Amino acid sequence: MIEISGLRRYLSRNDTAVRLEADIKFIDVDAQYPADTLWFEIRQDYGRAFADDTYDAFLLVGLYLAMYHKTDLRIRGNVSKKLYKNAKWYIQKILCDFSSALSPVEIIIDGFAPTEIQGRYVGAGISCGVDSLSTIYDRFVKETDPDYRISALCIFNCGSHGDFGAAHTQQVFRSRVVRSVEVANELQLPVVIVDANLHQFRHDKDKDTVLFLSFYSCVLALQNLFKRYYIGSGCSYTSIKYLNMHHDLATSSDSYLIPLIQTERVELIIDGCQYQRVDKIANIADWDIAHKYLNVCLLQKGDDSTNCGKCSKCLRTMLTLEILGKLENFAGVFNLDEWRKSSFQYKVDSVRRADEEIFFSENVELAREKNFPMPTRKDCYVLDGQVLVIND
Ligand SMILES: [Zn+2]
Incomplete structure (x- = not known):
C-alpha cells in the first residue's frame, strides 16, 4: 500500500x-x-x-x-x-x-x-x-x-x-x-x-x-x-x-x-486545442510582448535563455513567421542572419518531409495558402540519402 x-x-x-x-x-x-x-x-x-x-x-x-x-x-x-x-x-x-x-x-x-x-x-x-x-x-x-x-x-x-x-x-x-x-x-x-x-x-x-x-x-x-x-x-x-x-x-x-x-x-x-501551431504563431505575431520575449528553443543551456536559431523548434517557428511576413518583428529574439543562411535547406526539408510530420505539413500548407514560394522538386535532388540543392 x-x-x-x-x-x-x-x-x-x-x-x-x-x-x-x-x-x-x-x-x-x-x-x-x-x-x-x-x-x-x-x-x-x-x-x-x-x-x-x-x-x-x-x-x-x-x-x-x-x-x-x-x-x-x-x-x-x-x-x-x-x-x-x-x-x-x-x-x-x-x-x-x-x-x-x-x-x-x-x-x-x-x-x-x-x-x-x-x-x-x-x-x-x-x-x-x-x-x-x-x-x-x-x-x-x-x-x-x-x-x-x-x-x-x-x-x-x-x-x-x-x-x-x-x-x-x-x-x-x-x-x-x-x-x-x-x-x-x-x-x-x-x-x-x-x-x-x-x-x-x-x-x-x-x-x-x-x-x-x-x-x-x-x-x-x-x-x-x-x-x-x-x-x-x-x-x-x-x-x-x-x-x-x-x-x-x-x-x-x-x-x-x-x-x-x-x-x-x-x-x-x-x-489552445482550437488552434494549429501556425495559427497560434499568427495570433501573437503582432504582439509587442511576443516580439521581445518569445522563447521556443529546445537547446537552452544554463543561464543562456536565447533562441539558438538552429534547433527544430526555432527553425519551424522562424519559417512560419517568414511565411506570415512577420519575421522581421522578431529580429530581437532570433538571429535572422543565421536564418537566411540555413532557411532554404530547411524549406527543402519541410517540403520533403511534409507527409511525415505535422509541423512540416502545417508550414507547407500555410505557404500554399499564402502563395509563399517554397522549393519544388526541380530545385533539389537526392543523392545517397542527402538532399542536394541547386542554387540559381
Ligand atoms: Zn533553438
Whole structure:
C-alpha cells in the first residue's frame, strides 16, 4: 500500500516561504525513493494560496505511484468528491491506456473536502513559448469577462526545467523565472512561483507522465487562490482527430484528461486545442510582448535563455513567421542572419518531409495558402540519402 498522511502547511526557509507537505509511505512495496514527503513551496506572503484542508494536490502523483507498484492508495484525510470519482472511474483508465506499466488500483480516503470556492483569481502558466503566449494573448489581452480573464500567471518548478536536484535544473529555472517575471511586470500581472518535489518520484524514468501529473497537482495545491486555470495545450483538435500523437501524457490525452482533473473549487481548462501551431504563431505575431520575449528553443543551456536559431523548434517557428511576413518583428529574439543562411535547406526539408510530420505539413500548407514560394522538386535532388540543392 502507498499511504499519504500528515497534511500540513508551515513556514519554511527561515520564514521566507510556506510549504504544503504530506508524508508518503511505501508499505510492503519493494521500492526505494529519495524522499518520504511530497511538498509544494511558495513565497511567504502567498502562503495562504495553498489549500491545507484537502489532499487533492497529492492524489495524482500518489495514484500514479500506486498504479505503477500495483498496490492500493490510502489517503488519510479528505479529497474533493469530484476529483475522487473522476480518478476512480475515468483517470485511471486513461493512464492505463497511456502506459502498459500502470494498473488500476483502489483509492481509499477518509472523506470529502469542503466545496466552497475560495479562489478569486484566473490563472495560466507563463513559459514564453508559443502555446503560453497565445493563451495569455487570447485570455488576458483580448478577454474582457473578469470571470474568464487571466488575473495571475504561474511558473511551476516540478520537472519541466530538468530532473529534481540537478544544478542545471535550478539554473534553467532561474533564467526562465527572470524572463517570465519581466513579462508579468509588463502586463501588470502578479506572478506566482511554486517549487515542488513531486518530480523526485520516477521523473527520471518516466518524465512523459510524472511531469504533467506534477504540473496539474501544482494547480490543485493553489485552490485557495484560483477558481479557474488555463492549461496551454500543444495539440490542436485537428491533429488529435487525424493523427496518433503519443509523445507524452499531454499530447496523447490532455484534451480529455484535463477536463477530469477538477474539483468543486477549481476548474482546469484546456486552452489552445482550437488552434494549429501556425495559427497560434499568427495570433501573437503582432504582439509587442511576443516580439521581445518569445522563447521556443529546445537547446537552452544554463543561464543562456536565447533562441539558438538552429534547433527544430526555432527553425519551424522562424519559417512560419517568414511565411506570415512577420519575421522581421522578431529580429530581437532570433538571429535572422543565421536564418537566411540555413532557411532554404530547411524549406527543402519541410517540403520533403511534409507527409511525415505535422509541423512540416502545417508550414507547407500555410505557404500554399499564402502563395509563399517554397522549393519544388526541380530545385533539389537526392543523392545517397542527402538532399542536394541547386542554387540559381
Ligand atoms: Zn533553438
